[in-house]
Amino acid sequence: MLEPPRFPDFKPLELADRPRVQPALWAFQPVTSELTFTNLYMWRRHYGIRWCLADGWLLLLYAAHPGGACLLEPIGPPGRAALARRALGWLAGPGGSPDARLERAGAALADELAAAGGFALEPTREHFDYVYSAPALIALAGKKLHAKRNHLARFRREHSARFLPLVPELVPACLAVAERWCALRGCAEDVDLDSEWQAVRDLLEHAQALEVRGGALEVDGRVEAFGLGELLNARTAVIHVEKADPGVPGMYAAIHQQHLEHVWAGVELVNREQDLGEENLRKAKESYQPLRLEPKHRVRLS
Numbered sequence: 368m369l370e371p372p373r374f375p376d377f378k379p380l381e382l383a384d385r386p387r388v389q390p391a392l393w394a395f396q397p398v399t400s401e402l403t404f405t406n407l408y409m410w411r412r413h414y415g416i417r418w419c420l421a422d423g424w425l426l427l428l429y430a431a432h433p434g435g436a437c438l439l440e441p442i443g444p445p446g447r448a449a450l451a452r453r454a455l456g457w458l459a460g461p462g463g464s465p466d467a468r469l470e471r472a473g474a475a476l477a478d479e480l481a482a483a484g485g486f487a488l489e490p491t492r493e494h495f496d497y498v499y500s501a502p503a504l505i506a507l508a509g510k511k512l513h514a515k516r517n518h519l520a521r522f523r524r525e526h527s528a529r530f531l532p533l534v535p536e537l538v539p540a541c542l543a544v545a546e547r548w549c550a551l552r553g554c555a556e557d558v559d560l561d562s563e564w565q566a567v568r569d570l571l572e573h574a575q576a577l578e579v580r581g582g583a584l585e586v587d588g589r590v591e592a593f594g595l596g597e598l599l600n601a602r603t604a605v606i607h608v609e610k611a612d613p614g615v616p617g618m619y620a621a622i623h624q625q626h627l628e629h630v631w632a633g634v635e636l637v638n639r640e641q642d643l644g645e646e647n648l649r650k651a652k653e654s655y656q657p658l659r660l661e662p663k664h665r666v667r668l669s
Contacts, residue, residue, distance in 0.1 A: 374421035375457050377428045380411045382576060388418060391425040395442045396600040398661055399473045400496050400640040402442065405577045405597055405607060409566035424450055429470065436464040440472040440666075447476060448483035455668050469666035470494075477664045487669040493644035496661035497652045499637045501604065504655060505628045511656050515620055522617025530625040532582045533595065538571050540590035541583055541610075545571070548610045567608050570595060579607065580630050584622050592618055594626035603636040623655075 371387055372378040380388070389404040400406060407416050407427065415431025424443035430436050438454055441447045451469060459467035471494050472480075480486040503509070507516045522528070531537060545567050554560040570579065574595065581595035592611030599605035609626060611618040631637065638661070642649040 372419040374419045374426055374454070377417035377419045377426070377430070380407055380416045380418055382408060382573060384418065385576070388425065391442055395425075397442075397473070398496075398600065398603070398638075399471060399663055400599065400605050400638050400661075401439060401471050403597060403599060403605060405570065405579055406605075408573070408577065409570050409607065410562075412565060413562040421450055421454070426450075426454060432470070435466050437466075437468050437470045440469055440476045445475075445479060448480055448486075451476070451480060451666065452485065452668065455666075459668070467667065469664075471663040472666050473664075474662050477662070477666070480666060485669055487667045489665040489667075491663055491665050494641045494663045496641055496663070497639045497655075497657040498603070498659050498661050499639065499655060499657050501627055501631055501634050501637045504637060505624065505632060507624060515624075515655065518617040518620040519624055522615075522621045525617075526586050526615075527588075528584055528586045528621060528625075530582055530629045531585055531590070532629065533574060533580065533593075535575065537583055537590070537593075538574065541571050541593040542568065544583070544590060544593055544612075545610050547612065551613065567610070570607060581626060582629060584611070584618075584625055586615070586618070586621075591615065592622035594622050594630075596626070596631065598634070599638055602634065603638050604631045604634045605638040605640065607640075 385404050392402050392404060395402065410416065414429040417428040417430050419426050424441040424447065426441055427439040428436065429439070436458065438458060441450050441454070455467045455469065458464050477488050481488060507519065545564065549560065549564050552560055554564045570577065579595045579597045581593065583590045583593040594606060594609035596604050596606040609622050611622050627637065639652060642652055
C-alpha cells in the first residue's frame with residue numbers, strides 16, 4: 368500500500384482509499400452524518416473531496432464546495448485546536464479560499480475551540496442532523512406518531528408489499544426507482560439533484576465494496592422503493608438514502624419503517640441526516656419526532 372498523503376498534500380478521494388480512511392473515521396466514533404467513508408465517497412465529485420494525514424489526524428477538504436473551498440473538522444483524538452488553527456491558516460494562504468473555514472464541525476470540537484480561543488463559531492441549523500430512537504420509529508407507537516401509523520396501515524390495506532434485503536441482483540431495480548424519482552423531480556434541470564442522482568448511483572453500484580446495508584420494497588410485484596445505510600458509530604445507524612414513488616400514499620412511510628425493522632432493529636439510534644434548510648424536508652423530518660438535533664458549526668479564525 369502506498370504511503371498516505373501528508374498535510375498539506377491532499378489527494379482526491381477514491382474507493383481504493385477506504386482501507387486507510389474508514390478505520391480512522393470508525394475509531395473517531397462520529398456523531399455527525401458526513402463522517403463515514405460512504406458519505407464522503409458518494410459526494411466526492413460534488414464537493415471535490417480530498418484527504419490527507421496531519422500528525423495522526425485525518426483532514427478532509429471540500430475543494431469544490433459551492434461556497435468556496437473549506438475543511439471538515441480534524442478526525443482524531445482531542446487536542447485539535449492547534450491543528451485547526453494551522454489548517455485554516457494554510458487554507459487562507461496564497462491560492463487558498465477567500466473564506467477559510469471549517470464546515471459542519473460537531474459539538475465536541477466546537478467546545479474545544481471555544482475553550483482554546485481565537486475562533487469564531489457559528490451554528491448552521493440547516494446542517495443539524497436529526498437523531499431518532501430506532502425502536503420508536505419501528506413501532507410508531509404513541510399519540511405523536513398516530514398519523515404515521517395511519518399512513519402505513521392504509522398502505523398495507525391497499526397494496527401487497529414485501530421487504531427484500533439488498534443483494535447485487537436487486538441493484539438494477541433500485542437504480543430504476545432512482546431514475547423514476549429523478550424523472551419526476553427533474554434532476555436533469557437541477558445541478559444539485561443531478562449531483563444527488565450521481566451520488567445515489569455510486570452508492571448502489573458500489574454497495575458491496577462500501578459495506579452498506581439496506582433493501583427494497585416490492586409493491587404489487589415491482590420494486591418501488593429502497594433504502595441504504597450503515598453504522599455511523601456503535602450506537603447509531605445513519606440512513607444515507609431512501610427513495611420511493613412520491614405519488615403512492617404511504618410509500619415513504621412504508622420504506623422508512625420496513626428498512627429499520629428488517630435491517631436496523633438492533634441499533635439504539637438512527638441519524639437521518641440534515642434538512643439543508645428545505646422547509647418541506649424539515650417538516651417531514653420533524654414529524655417523526657426526533658430525540659434531538661445534532662448540532663454543527665461553521666468555524667473561522669477570529
